[in-house]
Amino acid sequence: MATIDKKTLSRKTLNKAFHHWFYGHLTAFSQEHMQTFGYLTSMLPIVEELYDNKEDQEKAMKTYTAFFNTEPQLGTIIVGITASLEEARANQGISNEGGVDDTTINGLRAGLMGPIAGIGDSLVVGTLIPVILGIALGMSEGGSPLGAIFYIIVWNLLGYFGMRFAFFKGYELGDKAVGILIGAQGKAIRKAIATIGGMVVGGVAATWVTVRTSFQLKNSSGKAYLVLQNQLDSVYPGLLTAGFIVLCWWLMAKKNISPIKVMLILVVVALVGVLIGFFNPGLTY
Template sequence: MEAKKISKKTLMKSFHHWFYGNLTCFSQEHMQTFGYLTSMLPIVEELYDKKEDQEKAMHTYTAFFNTEPQLGSLIVGITAGLEEARANDKEGVDEETINGLRAGLMGPIAGIGDSLVVGTLIPVILGIALGLSNGGSPLGAIFYIVVWNLLAYFGMRFAYFKGYELGDKAVEFLVGAQGQAIRKAIAIIGGMVIGAVAATWVSISTAFKLRNASGKVYLNLQNQLDNVYPGLLTVLFIVLCWWLMAKKNMSPIKVMLLLVVIALIGVIAGFFNPGLSY
């Protein structure tokens, strides 16, 4: 009996389903489960002729799934390869094996992906885009839209097909000691990038001054802060934003509104200079 093989056309269709629909019917209960289902549907339809076999295979992918979507395409590619092996009755590849692999890779891939994509790549691209947007130029926005979409598409495509080629061989690498070292290194790099972007594009200073009876300034708070810790207010505001979002689960929109309120009160009270941009 000839071994079943997934065609390149079907693999591309599966990848595009994940690329465009990884957050399909997203909810707190299912997260990316339905996006995963849509990406595996072309694979299952090609590998199995009988409806009952297709239903049984698709049931494997109804389990909860959530990871970083860009790098997460690697997991979809790996399970496509495993599904192909299951369709060919390879020993040791069954529903439990596939779901165990998916569950085992969700966390490591999320950790690497969040640090690499969200914590490093996106801030770098945004930093360049902000530089190109000086003076209200639309080049920054155009640059970000084009570059991000190209990197996301071809990066996800590469990860998907690399996962398909590797199959279960990727598990040991991603979950083992090497994978932990990679996650730690990327997390450190991501932290450095975030710090550099914040230091470059966020600048907060105070206009608070104390004057004597003759009107002469005898205390310039910003100068005093610069002598002790240059950029202290900037650091405090960044830490505040991180604390509100990471520890208090406040949404970014609420944090931005809070910053607007703080800035407004600060300008009225004379703590901030209305002529500065924060």
């Protein structure tokens, strides 16, 4: 049975665990165990504080040897949740039946890493970073360092404090966070975020991706009477760009072709396009 005084993780240990994750989640990356070692180093201070007994420590650490990979910024919340679960497990006694055990913790980690990766990729990598970069690029036009400095400051402040918030929120809510993240409310939040992500990704595509054709038909005097790009733009501005994006999506999502292979297909498309005069970037030295 649990001892009379309840074990609570100290603020210092939680900070340590957070910083270990903040720094080390990807440093020992391999294709086999992507963020597993980052997770282990993050849980170590927590496990060391909760269990005095070496055997209990080993037993607890073994839990976190399972494969882990998610979007690391938002994924900090999962580390926070497990910190709280580990604390609950320490209080019930490690070999206690029922309650929190290896299976609960790893089931939760496995169940969360997919949805969190989905939200994180569209929210952090697909929306937040392109928006900050977009503002920064405007400021750096003409060779000014201002935009780059702006990006460094804004992203790192948002990244650090955002991750810190996610970690402590996860710890505070514990397994209640799971309901929020994957319950009905979580589903509604994910759908809402997907809408923001979808619209911003559309904006990013229209602003920065430009696929243009140089295809023209000329009459005998050399005057172009059909400039395909202008025709396409009068139908829908950016039609060709949008078309190529949907093509890439279709190849990957519907035909299950890997991104690397899609890129190779694009190389072939580009070569053929250049040869027939459909593409011409108009380069000069």
